[in-house]
Amino acid sequence: MSDIGRRAGLPIATVYRIVGKLHSWGALERCPDGGCHICLRLWEKGVLAPRSELIEAARPHLAELCRRTSTVATLAVHDGGDSVCLLSLPGEAELQGVLMEAGRRLPLHATSSGLVLLAQASVSLQDEICDGPLHACTAATITDGAALRSCLAMVRRDGYAVVRGAFTEGRGGISAPVFGGDGAVVAPLGALRVTQLLSETRVAADAVTKRIRTETPRFTETGP
Known part of the structure; x- marks a missing residue:
C-alpha cells in the first residue's frame, strides 16, 4: 500500500479506500505477501474496448x-x-x-x-x-x-x-x-x-x- 501511495502521490488512507473498492469490484486481487495484482475483471472489461x-x-x-x-x-x-x-x-x-x-x-x-x-x-x-x-x-x-x-x-x-x-x-x-x-x-x-x-x-x-x-x-x- 505504501508503494502505491508513493507512486500515485496519494495519502495512505486514500489508497486503502480506493484499493478496497477495486478489490470488491474484482479489479484487484490481494496477494499473500500483502501486495495486490490486477485481476480478471479488468481483462473482461478490456476485451470490450x-x-x-x-x-x-x-x-x-x-x-x-x-x-x-x-x-x-x-x-x-x-x-x-x-x-x-x-x-x-x-x-x-x-x-x-x-x-x-x-x-x-x-x-x-x-x-x-x-x-x-x-x-x-x-x-x-x-x-x-x-x-x-x-x-x-x-x-x-x-x-x-x-x-x-x-x-x-x-x-x-x-x-x-x-x-x-x-x-x-x-x-x-x-x-x-x-x-x-x-x-x-x-x-x-x-x-x-x-x-x-x-x-x-x-x-x-x-x-x-x-x-x-x-x-x-x-x-x-x-x-x-
Missing part, C-alpha cells in the same frame, strides 16, 4: 507475417507520447527477435512503430514531442527536434520506418502503418534483408487496413 477488434483484425495477418519471415510480428498503437503493444506473435529460431509483452510502452521517437505512429498523428502531438525533451535511450536515438521532424517527413513520404539501435543497442525494427485503426505493424530486423522484410511487413499492414475498412466500420472515422 474497440482496440480488441483491431487486434482480432490484425491477428491472422501478423501470423502470416511470422510464418513468411520467421520473425516476431507486433501490432502497436500510440497513447500520448508512447507506442503501446497490443499484440506480439513469436517467430522461429534465431530470427525471432524479442517477443514484446502486450501493454508494454515504448517512446515514440526511439522506435520504428513510434515513428510511424507519430508521423501520422496530429500536428499538436508532433509539436509536443519534437519541442519537448527527447530522451536518449542509446547513442543512435534522435534527440534533436529538427532532426525528428525531418525523419517524420521521410516516414510519411516513404510509408514506413526503419530503426537500428535507437532504443536497444544491437536491435532494430521495421514498421508500416495501419490506416483506419491508428496502428502500426512491426517486425524486427534480423538476418533477412531490409527490402524483403519491408515488403512482407507492408503487405501485412495493408491487409489489416483492408480488413478494418471492410469489416470494422467504426475505425474508418478515426483517420490513419
